[in-house]
Amino acid sequence: MTVIVLLATTLVLAFSSLVALFPAAIAPALATSLGVSSATVGFQISLVFAGAMLTSLVGGPLTRRLGPCRTSQLSLALLGGAAAMLSIPSLPTFALASLTAGLGYGMTNPSASLLLVRFTPVERRGLIFSLKQSGVPLGGVIAGASAPALALSVGWQAGLLLLTAIALLGILVLQWPRAHWDNQRDPSTPWLASPFSGLSVVWHQRSLRYVALLSLCFSAIQLSISAFTVSLLVEDLSFGLMEAGFVMSGVQICGVAGRVGWGWIGDRLGDRLTTLSIIAMTTAVGALLVASLTPAWPKPVVAGLLCLLSLSSLGWNGVFMAEITHLAPLNRIADAAGGCLVFTYGGVLLGLPVVTALHGVFDRYTTVFLMLAGVSMIGLWLIRLAKRACQTSSPAEVSTSTASPVTSASRDHQ
Template identity: 40%
Template sequence: MLETVTAPVKDHASSHVNLTWLLAETTAIQALGTSAVLIVPALAPVIAANLGVPSNYAGYQVSVVYAAAMLSSLMGGSFVAAFGPCRTGQIAMALVAAGSLLVGIPTLAGMIFGSLAIGLSYGLINPSASQLLLRHSPPARRNLFFSIKQTGVPIGGMIVGIVGVRLAVSVGWSAVLWMLAATALALMLALQPARRVLDGERTRPESFLRSSIAGFEIIRSNRSLVLFASTSFFFSAIQLCLVAFLVVLLVEDLDVGLVEAGVILAAVQVMGALGRIVWGLVADRIGSGSLVLVLLAALMAAGSAAVALIGSAAPLPIVVAIFMLLGLSAVGWNGVYLSEIAGRSPPNAAGSVTGTAMFITFAGVLFGPTLFSLAHGVLGSYIASYGLLAAFGVAGGALAIAARRASSSR
């Protein structure tokens, strides 16, 4: 059982880290960070009406968040090296709190600056968590540990959908943001007692700029890392298009009721959380996360092609089953991917390399939905536009196969 397992800390032989606590801490940070990212789009109709802007402005807000996340992910390794991974997690939670408080002020300026703070926080989360999990998790269960931590993403989505929306109706949307800020501050303070142990190996980089580009240099010098990082552009594009456009696809293309469509979306998120754990276990069992990524790419491509080819004519239960398969794969790849990136990083460079890799991942989040929307404009159907996602899956799979070959040739 995880409760009984501890991991020795390098250079601190007398100190031990409780792995259950470490998993809970990194997963909670991920869940709160994700909640902060998703809360404004989820409450867009109410917030937009209050601010006097169209609800589709939520798309611009998401772009601001992920643009800031791309920037801070590049600095994530510098923060981890200078302050330690635990302190970096605390900084991320402080930014979530500040951003949520600002967004909760019903002004466009508060929305813009708050969204920037939330995005900056989101880019710091994976570099800090990757450094901690790579250092302390047992190598034989590394994929599982990374995958459990990544369940914080769908958990954050479910918190927003189940709790956040209902609280917004009962107490107002600003109050929801302030509650999120209070929770982030509480978690930040709860991390403090463990900092002495978890941040024992921090170093002061010569310069933040040099440390920030170190991840680029490491990835550029390793062909397999270049290829694996590139797969995440396509995987993240598929994931966000699936989640962002599923409800409108069901309602407009298949005449599904809004409430029923919301339930299907929630089920897809649950499948994603389950998939992250299942694929982590599979990767550890077969000893190859890269092979699992190839399999996941095939499932994404096949599922997306099935939607595009038979989605309009097949019975609804069949279509829903296909979306469950996509939830299992397109929302379930992240933990194995991050484990592969961290595992291929030089010692003490997991934070920097992960941050750089996440820059590419966030680029897929930014550009994927735009390309999908353009496809919809040309084809006139969300279902037909899934042909683009099938092509993304094929491209991601080809890159994953090339990465495996590059790894075996080293």
């Protein structure tokens, strides 16, 4: 059952990433139809994550009310509907569709966390969650490979409608295990009555609070490296555009490998906070080395260094998600996952404009990477605070974080 649940949750997450990144992969064709610049199309990512933040706020109670499988089906319905709306060449519809896609995107992790906790052995949780999180870059790779080809062969609108058909197929397939996967749902849970319940769980438990803030730092670093590696190589290090593109592909592939590898390491160590500390330190060292690069460095060395940096800077997600399930009260895991992801998506939204502003000040991406090393060290400090909080948590704090007016541990988990 673990394999089936892992496959289902990974594919749903990959599909959400595919829909979110599909417009960016066909930005020139889409921009022409909308009558805007390609850069304007790029802002749809911000709308996607704004929508994801909204549903992360209610992801926990909604998952308990509907069940994790039904919530995943609802996520696919929103993503499929968003893809159909994106096929309409209208700028207001495009903006609304991007927000709708984000609403579906934000539901994926709370529901997946609840399913994986139920059907995954504790000692393998880091690796399993890391494998699931590999769905995000997998969706990006599929978008980059398929979107331009579909746009050229059948047209970009038909390509988006194909995504709608895939979403419908996914909803039908998930109907098969739904009765078993949703047998602990609580239909009486008021999912809109307390939209900040997930944030409350996170903020009242200090260890979760620090881990959530850590994810804000790490997601900002991850976005910056993903978004600005090509610009760094071309503008600061005299790479050709094609060369930089190949390096960027290597960076993403190493990021996938890092997610799986760090998940395995976390399980072997039996201490995921220590694993996250190692990730923070290696990210800081890697970013400092990147900050020291000049055009005189051999290009293979530069590419290798960036790929090594991506192993840690893009590989933290699965360990982070697994640690949430370890720290969170058993009856509030979905709430904690949703609450923490609000901070994660906040890092995504903040990272791009802050890094862009820093580049405007320093006019060099290498200097920006020096700042990213500092952000990583802030993350290391937050992990230290989280460890201390785990050791000193008071019974009052634990009871506050576990309190739930509408559900009990026996109803939510096996």
